[in-house]
Amino acid sequence: NRMIVTPLTELLGIRVPVVQGGMQWVGIPPLVAAVSEAGGLGILTALTQPNPEALRVTIRETRQLTSKPFGVNITLLPSINPPDYEGFARVAVEEGIKIIETAGNNPGPLIKYFKANNCIVLHKCTTIRHAKSAQRMGVDVLSIDGFECAGHPGEEDIGGIVLLARAAQELSVPYIASGGFADGRGLASALTLGCAGINMGTRFLCTVESPIHQNIKEKIVASTEQDTVHIFRTLRNTARVFKNKVSMEVVALERRxxxxxxxxxxxxxxxxxxxxxxxxxxxxxxxxxxxxVLGLINDIPTCDVLVKRIEKEAEEIIGSMGKLIKAEAKL
Ligand code: NAD
Known part of the structure; x- marks a missing residue:
């Protein structure tokens, strides 16, 4: 009975250093509870709910499904109908949520509010400058999102390897790796880069408990690392999305x-x-x-099978690394 112990597992009280990041339309109670029950950290996506009172209901539903820790994500990005961010934040605090994931632009006031209410704040960001600024605001954990990530990667296009090594040089709070992670090999490599764990979105999108149509899960399995595209580059709100007719049309319009x-x-x-x-x-x-990470996803496991498999693979890889070091041969 061995386990990987990091500042993340200790701070959050979870078994496996794997976080299911906020995903619009997907971070709802069945998936969140399944991830937390499996030993990771499930996160409800606040903006998936039409209003703060609906978030309150989903928090209570999640508690019916698991007694393990879970969090709430609030993402601050341009949106067609401006969400009631303050209302969502207030309801999360009122319902006793102790773990918050923030992401997006100008998170200062939200971070301040959650820290004043004794929450643990994970802040997702895509540059070292933003990470250091969030660190000054008192966040507990940074979630460092590389170029590989789904959704909004920022505008600087720094791949995970260099970004995480830079995080190791610059940050004093624990950080987790986000963007490109799906398996135990990824977790082991993140730990090597000084991370306290990993964040996964697309990988959890393709699990039994993920609340999306089976066809889309099968499409993910059939897809490769070449099947995503960046939209909104020209609007400085870049987003990595699935490459399909609609996203290619958007890109074509942007190139006009x-x-x-x-x-x-x-x-x-x-x-x-x-x-x-x-x-x-x-x-x-x-x-x-x-x-x-589409290119690394080849099956549709339960969250329990997935999280346990990642834990076991990572332990095996870390254990076998020692064998690379050998006594020097005598001349
Ligand atoms: P939406 O329907 O409001 O907007 C669709 C997309 O267009 C989003 O990517 C949004 O950022 C972008 N957009 C909206 N207005 C824009 C503008 N004026 N200029 C440039 N880009 C603009 O989005 P939604 O799917 O209802 O999601 C609501 C919010 O949640 C958005 O801000 C979105 O970016 C964000 N989001 C969060 C997650 C998450 O994991 N938490 C995932 C995806 C999207």
């Missing part, structure tokens, strides 16, 4: 001489339309986030 305004893209890219991909199972119907 003179570019494109968000208003012209709105109906193509809306989250409400993307949600129907997950509901109806047509991968071409709208925009849906996916990371380069």
């Amino acid at each position: 001489p003179g570019g494109v305004k968000f208003e012209e893209l709105r109906d193509l890219v809306s989250g409400a339309r993307g949600r129907l991909v997950y509901e109806n199972g047509d991968p071409d119907y709208g925009i849906w986030s996916a990371g380069i």
